[in-house]
Amino acid sequence: MFKNIVSKQISLFKYLIRWTLISIPVAIAIGSVVALFLWLLTWAIHFRFAHTWLLYLLPAAGVVIHLLYKLYGQSAERGNNLIIDEIHQPGAGVPKRMGPLILITTVITHLFGGSAGREGTAVQIGGSLANLFGGWLKLNEADKKVILTAGVAAGFGAVFGTPLTGAIFALEVIAIGNIRYNALLPCLIAGLVGDITVSAWGVHHTLYHVDIINTSQDLYGLHLPVSLWLLSKVIVASAVFGVMSRVFAKAVHLVKNFSLKWMKITWLIPICGGLIIILLTFILGKPDYLSLGVDAEYPGAVTIVSAFQHAGADAFSWLWKLIYTAITLGTGFKGGEVTPLFYIGSTLGNTLAELMNAPVSLFAALGFIAVFAGATNTPLACTLMGIELFGGEYALFFAVACFTAYFFSGEGGIYSAQRVATPKIVDGGGGHSPKYLKRMFSKYKL
Incomplete structure (x- = not known):
């Protein structure tokens, strides 16, 4: 019994060391690219502020983005949904071109005034780089799922300055009602290191102020x-x-x-x-x-x-x-x-x-x-x-x-790639909601 306990603790220690050594360089790489992206995004936005006529070139910018993805995008155009699908079931992998393409096209969108965000770009950068590291390290299918999830955590945590949120978001977004705790440690390390890396590059996040009120x-x-x-x-x-x-x-x-x-x-x-x-x-x-x-x-x-x-x-x-x-x-x-x-x-x-x-x-x-x-x-x-x-x-x-x-x-x-592991609402007997059952029957032709 004592040997069994010691053996399990040694295995746990090896697991912690292994994923720490894998997650840190992946997160540093992701955090560095996200820092570059945030710097370019800030430059693009303020450049348009100073040159308001750029808005009138937005249609032309849209055509450029369309052609870039038509010529080079292939599966990368599916964006976050592709990464989520790869975490569910690894297939062809996340293409290397996804990161550079989404970075360039997002900056173009903002440079000419398009109303969009930045999380999708950071998550796709994270997924693309994590998949690249997974190939270099020759990880198996189960480990590829973990490193992709950690890549999402690093990208999200780095772009908003919220490392803990990035870790839980990466675990929670994959499937409604289901969290895979086997990726918790790599996600936490990746989210923290990604955020630290962005700060180390001198990129700062917006601060928000909530007034102190009496809630009692x-x-x-x-x-x-x-x-x-x-x-x-x-x-x-x-x-x-x-x-x-x-x-x-x-x-x-x-x-x-x-x-x-x-x-x-x-x-x-x-x-x-x-x-x-x-x-x-x-x-x-x-x-x-x-x-x-x-x-x-x-x-x-x-x-x-x-x-x-x-x-x-x-x-x-x-x-x-x-x-x-x-x-x-x-x-x-x-x-x-x-x-x-x-x-x-x-x-x-x-x-x-x-x-x-x-x-x-x-x-x-x-x-x-x-x-x-x-x-x-x-x-x-x-x-x-x-x-x-x-x-x-x-x-x-x-x-x-x-x-x-x-x-x-x-x-x-x-x-759209987010799956329903457990529906939000179940009936009184513990069964699934009618909409959920109807969808499942249709999916499996029952």
Whole structure:
């Protein structure tokens, strides 16, 4: 018995050492490329600020992106969904060209004003480099799944400065209702090292401020640690956040499907998308909904940062950002969905706070993480993101917001390759939901 215990501990120690030695160089490589990407992205955005006429070249930029993927992209165009599929069941692998292609095309999208994010780029950089290291190290199928998951963690943690969130996101996003704990240590190491690497290169992340508020309540002589009135407002707002995340996912798919159905000449799709973005900007008379939405192009512009302040967003800023992003991504421009989701969530939170007489900065923070949680079906990761970005004082509200949004977002999300291991809602007898059963029957022709 003693020998058996010692043997298991030695095996565990070897496992820890092995994956530490594998994860660190992979994460350093990913963090370094992500740092380069963030530097280029900042340069591109501020260069467009100084040369606003670049927006009028957005249709031409879309054609360039289309041709790059048509000539060199092949399977790389599937992006995050390809990586998720490879983690589920390794096949042809993640192509080496995925990382450079998505980096270049995302920078092009932002340089000319397309409304997109950066998470997709970082995750694809992470998956591409992790797959490359896996080939060099001649890892078996099971280990390839782990290193790809760690690559996602490193990319996500590095691009947002949230290493713990990156680790849990990589584990949680693969399948709804199922977390593979065998990759927990490599993901945690990769997320931490990736974030440290970005900081070591001198690249810094945006800081957000949530005002300190009293969240307790006195009720009939009893002191409650949580205000029930504020909590009820959070639940109502979070349900709206969940519905909005579903609307966003549907909108992107709708634009893409509509474009492919009605435009047989595919290079015309990004031209039309670019022209619509230009027209909308001309009609609105301001560029607030272009590009990333983090830095302000001019004083008083609506950004994610401004949404944390009173009167920091227009009543329908969230709607315009949703429309801009759906058109940008749905017509073939490249980038991620997450930062636009942050923008939609924080500005919607600002609007709801004004309507409900609630703390603006808190509700902006809740919207920031909750819309993301609903769209990606990752409530645990997004709760941790709230803590990492905004502090732990409101952890309970972060959890309530993310889990409420998760349930109200319905089935599906922005990643079509994400599988359903356990449906969100089951019937009283413990069975699967009717929609889930219908889908399974159809899949296996039962």
